[in-house]
Amino acid sequence: MDKTPLLEIEDLCAQVDNKEIIKNFNLTINKGEIHAIMGPNGAGKSTLSYVLCGKDGYEVTSGNIRFKGQNLLDMNVEQRARAGLFLIMQHPVEIPGVSATTFLKHAVNDIRKANNLPEIETMDFIKDIKNISRNLNLDNDMLKRSLNVSFSGGEKKRMEALQMSVLKPCLSILDEADSGLDIDALKTVAKQINSLKDEHKSMLVITHFQRLLNYIEPDFVHIFANGRIVKSGDKNLAIELEQNGYSQYIKENA
Amino acid sequence: MSISEQHTVLNPILETLRQKGNSSFAKQGLPTSKNESFKYTKFRELNLDNFVFAKQEHKCCCNEHKLGFDAYEIVFCNGKLCHNHCSGLDKIEVLPLIDAIKDKTSQKYLNKSFDMDNFPFAALNNAYLEQGLFIRVAKDYVSDKPLALVYHLVANEKYFCNIHNVVVLENNAQLDLVEYYYHAGDIKAEYFNNVVNEFFISKNATLNHYKVQNDAFKAFHIALNVANVKQNGRYDSFCLQKGALLARNETVVKLLEEKAQTEVNGAYVINGWATADTSTYIEHLHSETYSNQLVKGVVGDYAKGVFQGKIYIAPDTAKINGYQLHKALLLSDDAVVNVKPELEIFADDVKCSHGSTCGEIDKEQMFYLRSRGISEQNAKQILITAFINELFNKISNPNIISWLKSF
Numbered sequence: 001m002d003k004t005p006l007l008e009i010e011d012l013c014a015q016v017d018n019k020e021i022i023k024n025f026n027l028t029i030n031k032g033e034i035h036a037i038m039g040p041n042g043a044g045k046s047t048l049s050y051v052l053c054g055k056d057g058y059e060v061t062s063g064n065i066r067f068k069g070q071n072l073l074d075m076n077v078e079q080r081a082r083a084g085l086f087l088i089m090q091h092p093v094e095i096p097g098v099s100a101t102t103f104l105k106h107a108v109n110d111i112r113k114a115n116n117l118p119e120i121e122t123m124d125f126i127k128d129i130k131n132i133s134r135n136l137n138l139d140n141d142m143l144k145r146s147l148n149v150s151f152s153g154g155e156k157k158r159m160e161a162l163q164m165s166v167l168k169p170c171l172s173i174l175d176e177a178d179s180g181l182d183i184d185a186l187k188t189v190a191k192q193i194n195s196l197k198d199e200h201k202s203m204l205v206i207t208h209f210q211r212l213l214n215y216i217e218p219d220f221v222h223i224f225a226n227g228r229i230v231k232s233g234d235k236n237l238a239i240e241l242e243q244n245g246y247s248q249y250i251k252e253n254a
Numbered sequence: 255m256s257i258s259e260q261h262t263v264l265n266p267i268l269e270t271l272r273q274k275g276n277s278s279f280a281k282q283g284l285p286t287s288k289n290e291s292f293k294y295t296k297f298r299e300l301n302l303d304n305f306v307f308a309k310q311e312h313k314c315c316c317n318e319h320k321l322g323f324d325a326y327e328i329v330f331c332n333g334k335l336c337h338n339h340c341s342g343l344d345k346i347e348v349l350p351l352i353d354a355i356k357d358k359t360s361q362k363y364l365n366k367s368f369d370m371d372n373f374p375f376a377a378l379n380n381a382y383l384e385q386g387l388f389i390r391v392a393k394d395y396v397s398d399k400p401l402a403l404v405y406h407l408v409a410n411e412k413y414f415c416n417i418h419n420v421v422v423l424e425n426n427a428q429l430d431l432v433e434y435y436y437h438a439g440d441i442k443a444e445y446f447n448n449v450v451n452e453f454f455i456s457k458n459a460t461l462n463h464y465k466v467q468n469d470a471f472k473a474f475h476i477a478l479n480v481a482n483v484k485q486n487g488r489y490d491s492f493c494l495q496k497g498a499l500l501a502r503n504e505t506v507v508k509l510l511e512e513k514a515q516t517e518v519n520g521a522y523v524i525n526g527w528a529t530a531d532t533s534t535y536i537e538h539l540h541s542e543t544y545s546n547q548l549v550k551g552v553v554g555d556y557a558k559g560v561f562q563g564k565i566y567i568a569p570d571t572a573k574i575n576g577y578q579l580h581k582a583l584l585l586s587d588d589a590v591v592n593v594k595p596e597l598e599i600f601a602d603d604v605k606c607s608h609g610s611t612c613g614e615i616d617k618e619q620m621f622y623l624r625s626r627g628i629s630e631q632n633a634k635q636i637l638i639t640a641f642i643n644e645l646f647n648k649i650s651n652p653n654i655i656s657w658l659k660s661f
């Protein structure tokens with residue numbers, strides 16, 4: 001496999017509200033790799049994903065992040081997205097009065113504009129999202145409704161997967177993409193996400209359950225506790241965790 | 255007061271009306287902040303001596319349609335009636351007010367819906383009474399298309415555009431009335447639109463009133479709309495205020511008889527140094543009357559939004575619903591919104607509420623949109639549009655919705 005690094009995180013420390021959450025975090029993700037992060041509630045997994053996306057209020061106090069060889073910290077939120085970073089959010093935000101279709105078309109065109117490409121043909125765009133929503137078992141009606149407003153937990157996650165499929169990012173962070181999905185929906189969503197995989201695209205999969213990793217098979221599994229990775233292994237580490245829990249890793253670190 | 259004299263044919267009825275307006279305005283003068291109903295809106299920059307009337311024989315160039323939808327159109331240019339495409343209509347009578355005044359019927363309505371001693375700008379309007387229309391929709395007639403009054407300003411003169419319309423809907427009649435104020439000349443034109451609209455809505459009649467005020471950014475725009483609603487009648491209005499340095503859209507609705515209803519909705523989207531004032535006064539004068547108001551504002555730069563909403567419920571009435579909601583988005587640290595809701599309730603069996611919210615654009619929503627690659631500017635615009643678009647859910651005519659969305 002091509003070992004070109006896509007994301008390099010070095011000694012990252014980050015805080016929210018003057019509270020240090022990420023503490024000397026290190027991780028390198030190469031092109032085409034799938035990394036899973038598992039860890040107890042409140043460990044800082046979502047915080048890490050927001051730091052990577054450049055959300056206001058998530059302050060990097062030291063360390064470096066390079067994305068495609070460039071300094072990620074020099075880019076604002078939309079520049080990171082346009083460079084190919086995407087986050088499936090643990091709690092997608094409700095946006096009354098804005099439909100998925102409208103908003104995704106803006107997203108596609110703003111990204112194309114940044115890459116000096118002409119606007120997308122409306123027909124092509126509509127065809128694309130209709131195909132994807134069929135794969136995800138999402139009603140066409142969902143594309144017209146106010147984004148995420150009164151969506152069920154599972155519908156929200158499928159809507160996130162739809163966006164990921166339309167934008168085709170080179171690095172996707174999945175923050176509990178499986179939460180709220182029923183057994184069948186989990187298979188559907190995982191299948192759709194797998195279909196996006198290729199040798200240039202990487203994923204960082206945050207999850208509490210090994211089940212998702214049966215479908216989206218990770219090359220590496222990391223245990224995240226107290227703001228850093230405390231152990232790394234292959235997919236068997238997830239199976240072991242399922243049986244023994246986090247207690248030994250939290251203790252080791254306390 | 256010395257707005258240079260306008261030219262009109264001498265008419266004793268008109269003379270009397272003007273004199274009355276003149277003395278009423280002389281008594282009141284321009285409102286100051288001591289006047290409760292103008293508490294937040296300042297008229298320091300309005301100097302009446304600056305204004306002149308447009309000459310009648312101006313060259314008008316406003317034949318092209320500006321609305322983008324099919325309507326019966328009447329065009330005013332620089333405050334003077336210039337194209338009346340509706341003079342030959344069968345069921346809708348449209349007369350210049352000055353001609354209608356000679357007739358007894360119009361005298362039954364003109365100035366009958368308010369006391370000008372309480373409305374300084376309406377008094378001023380009467381002091382210079384000339385321009386405007388008398389419109390009457392015949393009994394049982396449901397208009398097939400909207401009637402549009404297009405107020406067009408082309409020159410860079412300090413024109414005083416003084417308009418007074420009287421609109422009468424006879425029993426069971428229905429009309430969509432559109433008012434569109436815009437400028438096509440120098441964007442710095444400092445004109446003054448002073449408008450009075452009186453609506454008389456008879457039994458079972460419905461008037462939908464849509465207004466867009468997109469005046470030049472140094473212009474003044476003062477409008478008083480008074481609607482008198484009879485049994486089972488309905489006055490629904492939507493006003494978008496976008497332009498002018500100082501704009502006030504005041505709406506008074508008198509629900510006179512059983513099952514009279516009104517929706518008074520609006521939006522103001524302003525920036526620069528503009529002030530936009532939306533004032534409403536809903537009078538529930540009879541049992542079983544219903545009113546609902548939703549007004550939204552988007553205020554940027556140093557601009558100021560004003561919302562004053564009063565609901566009055568008369569003694570010895572029952573089964574009344576009166577709701578009012580105002581929501582504003584502030585786009586900058588220097589933007590201001592002043593809100594004064596008032597409920598005057600003199601009855602028991604009443605469901606009444608008012609509310610007002612004022613905030614910034616939601617940061618979580620901004621982050622979500624930007625994290626998908628949308629620029630900050632576009633993300634803001636998407637959220638503002640969504641905020642305003644909620645108001646259009648209640649409008650049934652799709653042509654009018656797309657017209658309103660085009661601003």
Ligand SMILES: Nc1ncnc2c1ncn2[C@@H]1O[C@H](COP(=O)(O)OP(=O)(O)OP(=O)(O)O)[C@@H](O)[C@H]1O
Nearest residue numbers: 016017019021039040041042043044045046047048
């Ligand atoms: N804005 C904030 N202000 C203060 N503390 C915060 C803020 N955001 C997050 N935290 C705290 O940071 C810690 C890490 O939160 P985070 O959401 O990253 O955890 P997580 O690992 O994603 O947990 P979970 O598995 O429950 O999703 C928590 O203790 C949380 O309360």
Ligand SMILES: [Mg+2]
Nearest residue numbers: 045046047090
């Ligand atoms: Mg989390």
